[in-house]
Amino acid sequence: MRTRLAGALVAGILAATLGPVVALAALAAVPTTPAGWSHVWSDDFTGAAGTGVNTSSWIYDIGSSYPGGAPNWGTGEIAYHTSSTQNVYHDGNGNLAIRPLRDAAGSWTSGRIETQRSDFQPPAGGVLRVESRIQMPDVTGAAAQGYWPAFWMLGTPFRGNYWNWPGIGEIDIMENVNGVNKVWGTLHCGTSPGGPCNETTGLGGSTTCSGTTCQAGFHTYRVEWDRSVTPNQMRWYLDGALFHTVNANQVDATTWENATNHGFFIILNVAIGGSWPGNPTAQTVSGVPMLVDYVAVWQRAGGSTPTPTPTPTPTPPTGSRDAYSTIQAESYNAQSGVSVETTTDSGGGQNIGWLANGDWVRFDGVSFGSTPARSFTARVASGAAAGVSGLVEVRLDDVNSAPIGSFAVANTGGWQTWTTVPGDIAAVTGTHTVFLRFTSGQPADFVNVNWLTFRH
Incomplete structure (x- = not known):
């Protein structure tokens, strides 16, 4: 996750007093070479x-x-x-x-x-x-x-x-x-x-x-x-x-x-x-x-057309998150291009930051219930330069699916100057994997996010 400068060939072995521990793990061979590889x-x-x-x-x-x-x-x-x-x-x-x-x-x-x-x-x-x-x-x-x-x-x-x-x-x-x-x-x-x-x-x-x-x-x-x-x-x-x-x-x-x-x-x-x-x-x-x-x-090999490496069908989400409670942004289940830092926003804790075009976070098992959600709200901050802005988008079940709603954000006065911004979404019921995806016409970072929630 950071610098990992590699190791040396300096002589010396320290003696240790403990003998090898026998692992209690089953033998598993190198997998068969996947098709097309x-x-x-x-x-x-x-x-x-x-x-x-x-x-x-x-x-x-x-x-x-x-x-x-x-x-x-x-x-x-x-x-x-x-x-x-x-x-x-x-x-x-x-x-x-x-x-x-x-x-x-x-x-x-x-x-x-x-x-x-x-x-x-x-x-x-x-x-x-x-x-x-x-x-x-x-x-x-x-x-x-x-x-x-x-x-x-x-x-x-x-x-x-x-x-x-x-x-x-x-x-x-x-x-x-x-x-x-x-x-x-x-x-x-x-x-x-x-x-x-x-x-x-x-x-x-x-x-x-x-x-x-x-x-x-x-x-x-x-x-x-x-x-x-x-x-x-x-x-x-x-x-x-x-x-x-x-x-x-x-x-x-x-x-x-x-x-x-x-x-x-x-x-x-x-x-x-x-x-x-x-x-x-x-x-x-x-x-x-x-x-x-x-x-x-x-x-x-280049130029071959084998079957792509499959991504397994995900297990249906279990509804472990309530869409109508505050979802802390740093509680994501997976992310791309995102870092976490301590926030000065009310309530303390952490926020996600350094968010730029193409970055995303994923929240699994978000339960919307049977009454449709029609909007969402996010707590955001931005210290982006003049002319740098972007969209905070909500996407369901696939990071590349069409967004069901979004809002635009630009400089709020600083990377820890927070504001609450609402956005409308298409009606959603049931349980879903929710992605926040960040889209911009520039490569620069444009937003931090502290939390989000949904509304009927």
């Missing part, structure tokens, strides 16, 4: 219990930085990464375990590995698909403070340079912090801080794990990098469901070219502490591993 590379992690990774496929990142690179991996994390099988090991049940450990002195060790291969990119006019099945460290609440598991990719030009982030591109396929039931997918690019990609935050989206939480069970995380469409596109999926998209035209052509016109390598790690999760406390539990069932890479 070809297999590029994979690892099924079927090594004997207690053994390390295959070093013909993986590099251990040792220490706290690349040689000469930013300290603490550029993120402020505090663990020393080792190649010890106390930290990185096969569990004997078909999984790789990456386990952070705290010693008697309070120092942390953990593991971070990256692929030997650094040429992962779509063929010209084709699509690259990178996927892993992962169970987060099964720890939550205060016991999880400082845990930061991730599955991600860095642009190959980073190797040997270590100071050209974020221009060379970073694709965070999955990140999680502090044991919350939520995952983030992000593209980092451009310059830092700020720049066209809003660094160090990046162009990110998030969603929650359903069925079991991200920590209590395995889930599948995937990114598809698509050069077969114009503009080029990256799409993030959780358990096969799309939750975030970045289009090349969200940034200037040079930024996109610098971030994507080369190969990438894949990284798995569990960081401890750092700028995003904050550092561990005395309540943080040691020794809870991230389990990785497989990592696989497929590609689809």
Whole structure:
């Protein structure tokens, strides 16, 4: 979700006192190559219990930085990464375990590995698909403070340079912090801080794990990098469901070219502490591993016309939200291009912001009942420059469906100067997935949103 400067080959292994923990997870093989795709590379992690990774496929990142690179991996994390099988090991049940450990002195060790291969990119006019099945460290609440598991990719030009982030591109396929039931997918690019990609935050989206939480069970995380469409596109999926998209035209052509016109390598790690999760406390539990069932890479050739990767039919919404109560904007179930910040609006809390053309948030299971809703109201603020404005649109069940209502908003006097704006909608009954989509004729941010509600 932010800067993730990669790892180092500084010598040293810290001894740990705990032996490998045997995972209680069922073996699941790398999936069969999907129809229309070809297999590029994979690892099924079927090594004997207690053994390390295959070093013909993986590099251990040792220490706290690349040689000469930013300290603490550029993120402020505090663990020393080792190649010890106390930290990185096969569990004997078909999984790789990456386990952070705290010693008697309070120092942390953990593991971070990256692929030997650094040429992962779509063929010209084709699509690259990178996927892993992962169970987060099964720890939550205060016991999880400082845990930061991730599955991600860095642009190959980073190797040997270590100071050209974020221009060379970073694709965070999955990140999680502090044991919350939520995952983030992000593209980092451009310059830092700020720049066209809003660094160090990046162009990110998030969603929650359903069925079991991200920590209590395995889930599948995937990114598809698509050069077969114009503009080029990256799409993030959780358990096969799309939750975030970045289009090349969200940034200037040079930024996109610098971030994507080369190969990438894949990284798995569990960081401890750092700028995003904050550092561990005395309540943080040691020794809870991230389990990785497989990592696989497929590609689809340019010019082919295979069946597109399906998005599963969503489960009918259960009506868990009342359309006529206040729906806090930051309580979304998924989003694209949206960030959250503390608000100064009455009542406090948070608002969503940095909203620009094409951004959206999704609210699942909104129940309108049998009496039709005919309007909606949103609490908005804008510090947009003169001449920059846009629409706040309501769409049902599909982010690309026709809007059922909208209102226009321009500068309200500042990004925390709030006003309540009503808009009419077509009559709605029943239970729906509700999207707020933000549409503008300019690429600039034009609105923040604190909450919304519907009216009969």
